[in-house]
Amino acid sequence: MSYAVEQNEKFAAYANPERLVSTEWLAAALEAGALTDGKLVVVESDEDVLLYETGHIPGSVKIDWHTDLNDEVTRDYVNGEAFAALAAAKGISRDTTVVIYGDKSNWWAAYALWVFTLFGHEDVRLLDGGRDKWIAEGRDLTTDRTAPAPGDYPLVERNDAPIRAFKEDVLAHFGKPLIDVRSPEEYTGQRTHMPAYPEEGALRGGHIPTAASIPWARAAAPDGTYRSREELEALYLGEAGLTAGDDVVAYCRIGERSSHTWFALKYLLGFDTVRNYDGSWTEWGNAVRVPIAKGAERGTVPA
Amino acid sequence: MTTHDLPAALAEIVDDFQALTEPDRLQLLLEFSRELPELPDRLKDHPELLEQVVECQSPLFLAIETEKNDAGPADAVRLYFKAPPEAPTTRGFASVLHEGLDGLSAAEILGVPDDMPELLGLTRAITPLRMRGMTAMLGRIKRKVAASSRSAS
Numbered sequence: 001m002s003y004a005v006e007q008n009e010k011f012a013a014y015a016n017p018e019r020l021v022s023t024e025w026l027a028a029a030l031e032a033g034a035l036t037d038g039k040l041v042v043v044e045s046d047e048d049v050l051l052y053e054t055g056h057i058p059g060s061v062k063i064d065w066h067t068d069l070n071d072e073v074t075r076d077y078v079n080g081e082a083f084a085a086l087a088a089a090k091g092i093s094r095d096t097t098v099v100i101y102g103d104k105s106n107w108w109a110a111y112a113l114w115v116f117t118l119f120g121h122e123d124v125r126l127l128d129g130g131r132d133k134w135i136a137e138g139r140d141l142t143t144d145r146t147a148p149a150p151g152d153y154p155l156v157e158r159n160d161a162p163i164r165a166f167k168e169d170v171l172a173h174f175g176k177p178l179i180d181v182r183s184p185e186e187y188t189g190q191r192t193h194m195p196a197y198p199e200e201g202a203l204r205g206g207h208i209p210t211a212a213s214i215p216w217a218r219a220a221a222p223d224g225t226y227r228s229r230e231e232l233e234a235l236y237l238g239e240a241g242l243t244a245g246d247d248v249v250a251y252c253r254i255g256e257r258s259s260h261t262w263f264a265l266k267y268l269l270g271f272d273t274v275r276n277y278d279g280s281w282t283e284w285g286n287a288v289r290v291p292i293a294k295g296a297e298r299g300t301v302p303a
Numbered sequence: 304m305t306t307h308d309l310p311a312a313l314a315e316i317v318d319d320f321q322a323l324t325e326p327d328r329l330q331l332l333l334e335f336s337r338e339l340p341e342l343p344d345r346l347k348d349h350p351e352l353l354e355q356v357v358e359c360q361s362p363l364f365l366a367i368e369t370e371k372n373d374a375g376p377a378d379a380v381r382l383y384f385k386a387p388p389e390a391p392t393t394r395g396f397a398s399v400l401h402e403g404l405d406g407l408s409a410a411e412i413l414g415v416p417d418d419m420p421e422l423l424g425l426t427r428a429i430t431p432l433r434m435r436g437m438t439a440m441l442g443r444i445k446r447k448v449a450a451s452s453r454s455a456s
Contacts, residue, residue: 049429050333050391066430103389 002123003029003040003097011128013229015270019263020128020226021099026057027139035059038151041092044131045112046103055141057101057134061090061148065108065256069115077158083119084153091148094121094156101127101134105217105224111259114276118158126263129225136223163262165249165275167283170208171290174301177242178211179250181261182281186253187213189294192285202285206292208251209299212240216257219264232264242271251277251284309419310411313403320423329428335402336395342385353385354447362386363393363440367447369409377408380448392429396420396437400444409452413445 006025011017021029026042034040042060044052052062063069068086071078078086092098098116102109106126116124127134135141165173185191189205207213218235221227227235236242248271250258255278262276284290293299309317320328346352346366353364364385369378382405384397404412420437429437 048390048392049433050329050336050395051389053330053333054336054388054391067428072427 002095003034010228014268016267018123019125019267021125022128023134023137023139026099026127026134030057030059038091038093038096038149040097040099041090041148041151042127043090043092043098043100043109043112044102045100045108046131047108048103051103051131053143055143056146058140058142058144059146060101061146063090063100063112065111069112077115077118080119080155080157083158084155087121087153088151089148091151092121092153093151094154096123096151098124099127100124101130103131105132105220105260106130107216107257107260110263111256114163114255114259114262117163118160119156120159129223132224162273163266163275165251165277167277167279167287167290169275170249170251170277170284173247173249174210176247176249177240178208179236179240179242179248179258179261179265180207180211180213181216181250181252181258182207182213183215184213184296186281187211188296189292192281202281204285204292206285206294207299208284209291209293209302211251211293212298213296214240214261216252216260219261226264226268229268232268236265236269244271246271247273249275249277251280253281254278255280308414308416309422310403310407310415312407313399313415313419316399316403317419317422320425323424325424325428328424332395332399332423332425333391334395335398336391339384339386339394339398339401342383346383346385353383354443362390363397365397365440365443365447367444367451369451377410379406380409380412380451381405382444392433393436393440396440399423400441404444409448412448413452415441415445417442417445 005018006021008022011020029040042057043063044056044060045063045065046052049064069077098121100109100113109126109130113124113126180187187207192202192205214235219227219232242248248265250261252258255276258276262274265271265274291302320331323331353366355362355364366383368381370381372378382401384401386394386397417438419441420434426434
């Protein structure tokens with residue numbers, strides 16, 4: 001039994017309003033004791049591995065993108081067994097409503113939500129505006145440890161195909177739209193990593209030919225919430241040139257920033273087929289003989 | 304590399320980290336992040352004296368000063384850091400370097416092995432990418448110390 005869906009005017013315009021909750025909604029749900037019976041679990045997922053410990057939403061649990069969601073050996077996500085163990089340890093059952101929030105306009109929270117979706121977790125939502133908005137509004141934080149009652153999570157095999165693209169899929173995708181969500185400097189090939197971030201070792205700079213450049217943060221308002229449906233349409237239907245029904249692949253550097261865009265395309269604009277290419281530039285920019293376009297032009301479909 | 308190659312204060316910190324399990328190491332780094340001293344007023348009022356370490360994922364500013372040490376054998380290098388509270392990992396590591404290196408001589412700081420951050424045993428928890436940011440922070444300190452001791456001599 002999932003938790004009641006929030007009704008408000010902004011969310012109602014989106015294709016899947018049930019995928020977002022506002023800070024007001026969450027605060028009221030917490031106030032009403034929503035966390036006591038395991039029907040609702042609040043998850044914080046940040047870039048900085050220590051940020052949760054400096055203060056988090058009371059009763060929330062932490063999931064770390066790197067140590068919890070990535071396989072330790074293979075460049076892949078955890079398997080069904082590890083995911084079931086993780087979810088259960090965090091108090092999450094298969095029918096739990098999970099609300100995820102995090103730093104940097106929910107960049108890592110969207111990534112965690114995408115991984116939950118690989119496992120087909122049905123009711124997983126983002127806190128619109130994330131950690132920064134919650135704090136800016138002066139809402140409660142605590143450093144108390146959360147000790148959830150274990151959840152009951154079945155072993156579910158990951159189903160990558162609907163929302164995850166591999167390099168081979170991208171090569172077969174040419175002719176259909178691609179969205180590059182990295183910074184303009186990374187897109188043109190001027191640099192291979194984010195401005196002000198450490199070099200991650202891509203051997204070539206540039207973008208996948210034909211990809212439209214829409215840096216991920218343009219989908220977020222200054223307060224970290226998603227932009228309105230109208231604004232998102234101007235960005236993705238207008239500027240990027242997508243049309244309803246398109247089969248879209250989004251990518252960035254390792255698939256985290258593009259999860260934020262994937263969420264906007266899939267749930268806010270309602271594109272049925274949107275895949276996140278998590279190999280992204282750290283794979284493509286190092287792969288042998290894949291086509292690359294440099295400069296600000298999108299480039300053409302490789303022959 | 305062992306802790307024998309490190310200045311005493313830094314060796315002690317590394318030993319403390321190594322004695323712990325991984326979750327406790329993160330907890331210790333968090334405690335360090337809380338202990339990073341505030342900038343002195345003369346630097347607070349003069350942000351242009353601080354230099355940004357661009358290789359770090361979060362904004363980190365750094366300044367070094369040399370204090371004449373008339374009694375001792377060498378001048379003391381003083382380190383100053385500024386990093387926002389929403390970047391506790393960066394603050395924690397800056398605080399480790401502050402406690403381990405502040406007040407040492409230029410030669411002692413320059414003698415710290417470049418891969419010292421690896422000794423803290425945090426790579427798995429923090430990711431190799433973040434560790435490179437930490438290594439860059441140490442590298443930047445050493446470059447600044449080297450430049451300032453060259454200009455002083």
